[in-house]
Amino acid sequence: MNEGLAHHILIVDDSETERQLLQKLLELNAYRVSLAGNGVEALASARRNPPDAIVSDVAMPKMDGFTLCHTWMRDPDLLTVPFIFYSANLTLAQDAHVGKALGAARYLTKPMGQDEFLKELRSVLEG
8 A cells, every 4th residue: 555655745735634635645555745735835735845636625715726727737847747636515517527628637535435546646747
């Protein structure tokens, strides 16, 4: 279970509880984790220390996930970093379509089993 040893994941969610739960799961599976509470914080963090992937909620204050993804995909230093949406609020097919159209590698909906989430993350990281 140490496949994530070298991978740095940026988690973006306005819920501290959600950030901590995902952080714990990833760290238990040997991923390095950075945290951000909104898109503005996420961009600043990623520009200082680019992650190997970003896992972002959609509905957040200051800068929502769709705006973050749009901005991310236009940043030459970040556009090759896979963007994964992980949301409980916007779970309709059209939301997933918007996410994919913006360039997201995946649009995952909460709740999702831990093993399934890790499998999706590994798949994205392996390209």
